Structures are given as structure tokens and as C-alpha cells.
Amino acid sequence: MKIQYQELQELVEQHLLDFIPQVNPLSQTLYDAMEYSLTGGGKRLRPVLLLASCQFAGGDPVQALPYACAIEYIHTYSLIHDDLPAMDNDDLRRGRPTNHIKFGADIATLAGDGLLNTAFEAMFKDMFLYFDKPDLLKRRINAAYRIAEGAGVQGMVAGQVSDVESDNGENSSPEMLRHIHLNKTAAMIKGAVSAGLEIGGAPQDMKDHLRKYAEDLGLEFQVVDDILDVTGTAEELGKDPHQDEANGKLTYVSLHGLDGSRKFASQLTRAALAELEGYDEDADFFRDLVVKLEKRTR
Amino acid sequence: MKIQYQELQELVEQHLLDFIPQVNPLSQTLYDAMEYSLTGGGKRLRPVLLLASCQFAGGDPVQALPYACAIEYIHTYSLIHDDLPAMDNDDLRRGRPTNHIKFGADIATLAGDGLLNTAFEAMFKDMFLYFDKPDLLKRRINAAYRIAEGAGVQGMVAGQVSDVESDNGENSSPEMLRHIHLNKTAAMIKGAVSAGLEIGGAPQDMKDHLRKYAEDLGLEFQVVDDILDVTGTAEELGKDPHQDEANGKLTYVSLHGLDGSRKFASQLTRAALAELEGYDEDADFFRDLVVKLEKRTR
Numbered sequence: 001m002k003i004q005y006q007e008l009q010e011l012v013e014q015h016l017l018d019f020i021p022q023v024n025p026l027s028q029t030l031y032d033a034m035e036y037s038l039t040g041g042g043k044r045l046r047p048v049l050l051l052a053s054c055q056f057a058g059g060d061p062v063q064a065l066p067y068a069c070a071i072e073y074i075h076t077y078s079l080i081h082d083d084l085p086a087m088d089n090d091d092l093r094r095g096r097p098t099n100h101i102k103f104g105a106d107i108a109t110l111a112g113d114g115l116l117n118t119a120f121e122a123m124f125k126d127m128f129l130y131f132d133k134p135d136l137l138k139r140r141i142n143a144a145y146r147i148a149e150g151a152g153v154q155g156m157v158a159g160q161v162s163d164v165e166s167d168n169g170e171n172s173s174p175e176m177l178r179h180i181h182l183n184k185t186a187a188m189i190k191g192a193v194s195a196g197l198e199i200g201g202a203p204q205d206m207k208d209h210l211r212k213y214a215e216d217l218g219l220e221f222q223v224v225d226d227i228l229d230v231t232g233t234a235e236e237l238g239k240d241p242h243q244d245e246a247n248g249k250l251t252y253v254s255l256h257g258l259d260g261s262r263k264f265a266s267q268l269t270r271a272a273l274a275e276l277e278g279y280d281e282d283a284d285f286f287r288d289l290v291v292k293l294e295k296r297t298r
Numbered sequence: 299m300k301i302q303y304q305e306l307q308e309l310v311e312q313h314l315l316d317f318i319p320q321v322n323p324l325s326q327t328l329y330d331a332m333e334y335s336l337t338g339g340g341k342r343l344r345p346v347l348l349l350a351s352c353q354f355a356g357g358d359p360v361q362a363l364p365y366a367c368a369i370e371y372i373h374t375y376s377l378i379h380d381d382l383p384a385m386d387n388d389d390l391r392r393g394r395p396t397n398h399i400k401f402g403a404d405i406a407t408l409a410g411d412g413l414l415n416t417a418f419e420a421m422f423k424d425m426f427l428y429f430d431k432p433d434l435l436k437r438r439i440n441a442a443y444r445i446a447e448g449a450g451v452q453g454m455v456a457g458q459v460s461d462v463e464s465d466n467g468e469n470s471s472p473e474m475l476r477h478i479h480l481n482k483t484a485a486m487i488k489g490a491v492s493a494g495l496e497i498g499g500a501p502q503d504m505k506d507h508l509r510k511y512a513e514d515l516g517l518e519f520q521v522v523d524d525i526l527d528v529t530g531t532a533e534e535l536g537k538d539p540h541q542d543e544a545n546g547k548l549t550y551v552s553l554h555g556l557d558g559s560r561k562f563a564s565q566l567t568r569a570a571l572a573e574l575e576g577y578d579e580d581a582d583f584f585r586d587l588v589v590k591l592e593k594r595t596r
Contacts, residue, residue, distance in 0.1 A: 020451070026477045027456040029463060034451070081411060086384065086403035105384035106462045109407070110455055113379060113414065117450035120418045124443040131439075134432050141429075141439075145422040152415035153318070153332070157408055158325040164404045165327060179324045 003052045003285035008061060012047045012068055019069045019122035033103045033111035034118070037076050040094050045221075046188055047072045050196040052285050053210060057200025064199045066126040067143050070119035071192050074151045077115035080108050082160065088247075095238045116151075120144070143195035150191020159184025166250035177250055185225075186218025209275045210286075216272035217290050223265045224296060226251035230258060236298045269294045299353065301583035306349045306359060310342045310366055317367045317420035331401045331409035332416070335374050338392050343519075344486055345370045348494040350583050351508060355498025362497045364424040365441050368417035369490050372449045375413035378406050380458065386545075393536045414449075418442070441493035448489020457482025464548035475553055483523075484516025507573045508584075514570035515588050521563045522594060524549035528556060534596045567592045 016038055023031045047068035051061035061068075083090040083098040084105055091101050100108035123144040130137040149155055162180045166172060193214035197207050228237060229244040230253055244251045252261045272290040276283045314336055321329045345366035349359035359366075381388040381396040382403055389399050398406035421442040428435040447453055460478045464470060491512035495505050526535060527542040528551055542549050550559045570588040574581045 023451050023456060024477060024481075026460055026469070026474060027451065027481075030451055030456055030459040077411075081407055084384070084407065086382070086398075086407060100384075107459060109379055109382065109384055110459050110462070112411075113375075114451040114455040114459075116411065116414055117446060117455060121443070121446045121450050124439060124446055127439050128443075131436055134435075137432075137435070138429055141422060141425050145419070145426075148415060148419045148422055152419055153321050153325065153328055153412040157412040157415060158321060158328055161328040161405060161408050161412075162324055164408070171324070176324060179322060183322075183325075 001055065001282050003055050003282070005048055005052075005285070005289070008048045008051045008055075009044045011051065011061065011065065012044045012072065015065050016069055016072060019066050019073075019125070020118055021121065029103070029107060030111060030114055033099060033107050034076075034115050036102060037080050037093075037099050037111065038072070038115075040096055042094060044072060046075050046192040049189060049214070049289075050192040053193045053196025053202075054200040055196075056210075056282060056285070057197050057202035057206060059196075059200030064143075064196055066122045067140075067147065067195050067199060068192075070122045070144075071147055071188065071195070073115040073119040073122070074147065074156075075188065077112040077119075078151075078156060078160070080112040080115070084108060087164070090239075092239055119147070123147075139198050139201060143198040146194035146198060147191045150187040150189075150194070155183055155187030155191065159187065163250075167247060169248065172250050172255070174255060177252065177255055180250065181219050181222045181252070182215070185222040186215050189218035189221065190214040209278070213272045213275040213286060213290075216268045216275070217293065220265055220268040220272070220290065221293055223252045223261055223268065224293060226253045227258065227261050227265070228297070229253070232297065238298070265294050299580050301350045301353050301580070303346055303350075303583070303587070306346045306353075307342045309349065309359065309363065310345045310370065313363050314367055314370060317364050317371075317423070318416055319419065327401070327405060328409060328412055331397060331405050332374075332413050334400060335378050335391075335397050335409065336370070336413075338394055340392060342370060344373050344490040347487060347512070347587075348490040351491045351494025351500075352498035353494075354508075354580060354583070355495050355500035355504060357494075357498025362441075362494055364420045365438075365445065365493050365497060366490075368420045368442075369445055369486065369493070371413040371417040371420070372445065372454075373486065375410040375417075376449075376454060376458070378410040378413070382406060385462070388537075390537055417445070421445070437496050437499060441496040444492035444496060445489045448485040448487075448492070453481055453485030453489065457485065461547075465545060467546065470548050470553070472553060475548055475550065478548065479517050479520045479550070480513070483520040484513050487516035487519065488512040507576070511570045511573040511584060511588075514566045514573070515591065518563055518566040518570070518588065519591055521550045521559055521566065522591060524551045525556065525559050525563070526595070527551070530595065536596070563592050 050068045050071055051064055054064040055061045080099045082088055083093055084100055090098050127140050159180050163184055166176055190211055193210050197210055229241055232241045234240050269290050276286055348366045348369055349362055352362040353359045378397045380386055381391055382398055388396050425438050457478050461482055464474055488509055491508050495508055527539055530539045532538050567588050574584055
């Protein structure tokens with residue numbers, strides 16, 4: 001088995017709009033606004049991780065597509081809402097006008113709501129196909145729950161709220177920083193891996209190791225983001241650097257400096273690799289990913 | 299069987315916060331913001347309808363509580379987002395400051411997102427209890443799907459988008475008005491009834507009649523809302539009347555006048571009652587409800 005990032009990413013790109021219900025022609029604006037942000041590119045990290053985890057557990061990634069697309073819908077809604085004037089007030093995302101610049105803040109809010117709701121609709125519809133296969137049905141309910149858990153008030157939404165609060169300087173402790181990074185970023189990455197493993201039918205020890213791996217990977221992803229805001233160029237990032245500093249954001253760099261941040265990123269890479277020790281070259285996808293994410297410049 | 303509105307409403311009130319996950323103490327603000335809007339009172343029409351429909355089909359309403367609360371979480375999120383400065387910009391809801399006045403537009407946006415996500419988490423968690431009862435499990439997946447469908451881009455969110463667009467005067471046709479009312483209001487009411495019937499194990503003909511009843515009820519609810527905006531007092535409504543007119547909103551009254559609106563409401567009552575003709579006094583709950591909703595003054 002050779003798990004390939006690019007292959008899985010292409011699979012996601014090809015099917016990303018397949019699970020959005022056909023809307024009434026009178027609701028065309030809603031569809032356009034959702035499509036606009038979904039087709040804005042990006043690494044598709046979360047859906048690729050979900051498909052890769054399913055494949056790693058011995059499952060068929062194609063069968064996991066509704067869940068992979070659902071997690072990308074959720075990720076996309078979170079970006080749309082995060083960019084809103086009432087939140088980060090960003091005009092650009094991946095080099096294009098943000099959703100509310102293009103459609104207005106009212107439609108952008110609703111397009112985000114629509115994407116979150118659609119994620120769950122897509123998963124329910126997939127479950128209908130397994131009504132006569134109770135074991136496969138249970139895996140899918142478990143997968144959907146893992147995604148919901150990672151996205152919700154014990155996960156991403158909680159992280160976003162604390163992120164907003166830390167902007168106001170209310171709490172800048174290391175505990176708060178970890179809470180934000182674990183929830184805002186790592187929870188959805190963990191949700192993606194967990195969901196893929198559920199659908200693939202992974203044994204419990206694989207779930208334990210890979211979930212811990214995903215948490216380390218998620219934390220690393222965020223620490224490197226914090227570093228790049230200081231060291232990156234506008235060209236590399238597709239957005240202006242130094243925004244965290246300008247907004248007085250609580251980041252790993254603001255609390256522990258650049259050197260401390262780089263050390264922590266290396267530590268996380270080692271910890272993540274350690275979780276993969278018992279596995280053969282089938283796990284190389286996950287090994288390569290965490291090493292590449294530490295070295296990324298965009 | 300005697301289905302009682304007040305009994306079911308009390309059941310909802312008692313358990314409304316039961317299905318919200320315990321959050322990290324660092325996310326207390328998020329919990330507070332969700333709780334604030336959930337405990338703001340209201341008729342609890344959608345969850346009561348869900349429980350009543352379950353009971354009507356012969357089920358135990360207590361078992362339908364996670365779904366009833368989920369639909370109230372969704373209804374509440376939609377009100378929070380609808381009140382936002384970027385949307386209707388309302389300061390008061392049921393006589394209290396709206397969520398964003400109390401917590402800020404950023405937290406209010408996220409509290410809404412959290413409530414929508416929590417609705418689905420609550421339903422998944424309930425499904426875990428039925429892993430060994432495949433028939434009851436399938437009913438619950440069907441119920442959750444009906445709720446998601448009513449809330450999403452073929453339902454409530456679509457209605458909200460068209461409502462926003464009609465405010466801009468882009469399309470004021472009778473077709474657009476019907477599209478808005480069917481989706482913004484009737485879809486969730488139909489979702490509530492459908493979900494309750496699924497959990498209660500209703501036969502197909504009952505589903506057909508009651509779903510049509512729910513659509514008529516939902517349309518009536520909205521037409522009477524439109525009428526009350528013109529004829530109601532601030533005291534009765536708990537908000538200022540004449541807001542639709544001031545905002546140039548497309549309503550049944552703006553298109554067909556007060557008399558035309560009252561005629562349509564009566565028509566809808568008769569149509570809803572006709573769907574219940576084959577049922578004995580067990581259906582009186584639904585008969586009373588539609589008659590009362592037509593005559594309501596708040």
C-alpha cells in the first residue's frame with residue numbers, strides 16, 4: 001500500500017461539490033457563495049488525512065469521500081466566519097477576496113451556516129446506504145461523531161472563542177495558549193484522522209497511536225503557522241505577514257520566542273514519529289507529512 | 299392518549315441544557331453565550347411539535363428529547379445569527395438584549411455555530427444507545443436527517459438567504475414570497491413533525507398527512523407573523539411592530555394586503571384540518587394548535 005497525498009487531494013477536488021444538495025433556483029446566491037469558498041484551493045489537509053487514515057486502516061478511501069468532503073465543508077465554514085468583519089475582518093484569503101467582500105457579510109454568515117449544516121446532511125445521506133450493514137453503519141456514526149466532536153464546543157468552536165478572548169488580552173497564560181491550539185487547530189485534525197480510522201475499521205491500538213499522532217501534528221501545524229507569521233513573506237503566505245503581532249494575538253512566538261517555537265516544533269515532530277514506530281512503510285505517508293509540515297514555508 | 303402542549307413544553311424546558319457537552323472551564327464564555335439564548339423563553343413550538351408527533355405515532359416522547367432539544371438548538375442559533383448587526387441588526391429579542399449586545403458579535407457568531415454543531419453531536423450521542431437495536435437506530439438516523447434537511451440549504455438557510463435578498467428588493471414576486479415562507483419557517487416545522495413521527499415509528503400514510511399538515515401550519519405561522527407586525531402592539535409582541543414595513547420587507551401583507559392575508563390564514567387552517575380528518579380525538583392536539591395559531595395575538 002502506497003498512500004499518496006496528491007492522489008487523495010485530487011480525489012477530494014474532483015468530488016468536493018458532489019455532496020451539496022441541489023438548491024432551488026431561487027437560492028442560487030447561497031449555492032454560489034458556498035461554492036466560491038469551497039473552490040478557493042488550499043492544501044485540503046483535513047480531508048486528505050481522513051482518506052489516508054481510512055486507507056491506512058485497510059479501507060477504501062472512495063467510500064470515505066462523503067466524510068472527507070464534510071470535514072472540508074466544516075473547515076471552509078470556519079474560515080468564512082473567521083474572516084467576517086465582526087471576527088478577524090480579513091479582506092483576502094488565499095489571494096482572493098474573502099466571502100463577505102464578494103457576497104456581503106449577511107450572505108457570508110449564511111453560506112457558513114449552510115456549509116456546516118450540509119456537512120451533516122452529507123453524512124446522514126451516506127448512512128442510508130448502510131442500513132442493511134449494521135457494522136459498517138456503526139463505523140460511520142462513530143466517524144460522524146468524531147468530526148462533530150472536533151468541530152464543536154469541545155473542539156474548534158471552543159478554540160475560536162478563546163482565540164477571540166485572548167485577542168482582548170483577557171488571558172495570556174501558557175495554559176490558555178495550549179487550550180487554543182489544541183482546540184482551534186488540533187481538534188479538527190484529530191477528528192479527521194479519527195473519522196478515517198473508524199470508516200476503515202482500525203483496531204483500537206492503531207486508533208490510540210494515530211489519534212496521539214494527529215494531536216501532535218495539529219499542534220505543530222499551528223506553531224509553524226505562528227512562526228511563519230514572523231518569518232514568512234507575503235508572496236509565500238498569500239497574505240500579509242506580521243498580522244498576529246499587529247493584532248496583539250497570543251501565539252507560541254509571542255509567549256516563547258522564535259527559538260522556543262522552533263524547538264517545540266521539533267519536539268512535536270519527534271513525538272509524532274514515535275507514535276508511528278511500530279508500523280512498517282505503510283506509515284510513511286504520516287512520517288513524511290509531519291516532517292514536511294515542520295519545514296513548510298507557506 | 300391526551301397530548302398536552304404545556305406538559306411537553308415543561309419537559310423541553312427541564313432538559314434543554316442536558317445535551318450540551320461539558321466544556322473546558324477556559325471556554326466558559328462560550329457556554330454562557332449559548333445558555334443565555336437557550337434560556338430566553340419562547341413557545342418552544344418546534345421541540346413540542348417533535349415530541350407531540352412522536353407521541354401521536356405511539357412513541358415515548360422522553361426518548362425523543364435529544365432530537366427535540368437539538369431542533370431548539372438549531373432554532374436558537376438561527377435567531378442569534380439573524381439578529382446580528384450584519385443581518386437584521388436587532389437589539390432586543392423576547393424583551394432581553396440580543397446575544398451580540400450581551401456578548402459581542404464575534405462571540406455571538408461562534409455561539410450560534412456552537413449550537414448548530416451541538417445539535418448534531420447530541421443526536422449522534424443518542425444513536426450510540428441504539429447500536430444493538432438496528433430498527434430503532436434507523437428511525438433515529440431518519441429523524442436526524444429530517445431535521446438537517448429542514449435546517450439546511452434546501453430549508454431554513456435557503457429561506458434566510460432569499461429573505462435577505464428580498465430586503466434588497468431584488469425579487470418581490472409571489473413565487474419568491476412562497477419560497478421564503480416555505481423555507482424560512484415551514485421547513486423546520488415540517489422537520490420537527492417528520493423527526494417525531496420517525497422516532498415514534500409512524501406508518502407512511504400518517505407521515506404523508508402530518509407532513510402536509512406541518513407545511514400548512516408553518517405557512518400559517520409566518521402569515522400570522524406578517525399580520526401581527528401590522529396589527530400588534532409592542533406590549534403584545536415583545537418587540538416593536540411595523541418593523542417589516544420600515545425595513546421594506548417582502549411579506550404576505552405587503553403583497554396581498556391585510557384582508558388577503560387573513561383569508562390565506564383561514565384557508566391554511568382549513569387545509570391543515572383536512573389532513574387530520576381520518577384521525578380520532580388523539581389528533582386534537584394538532585387541531586387545537588392550528589386554530590390557536592391563527593387567532594394568536596403574540
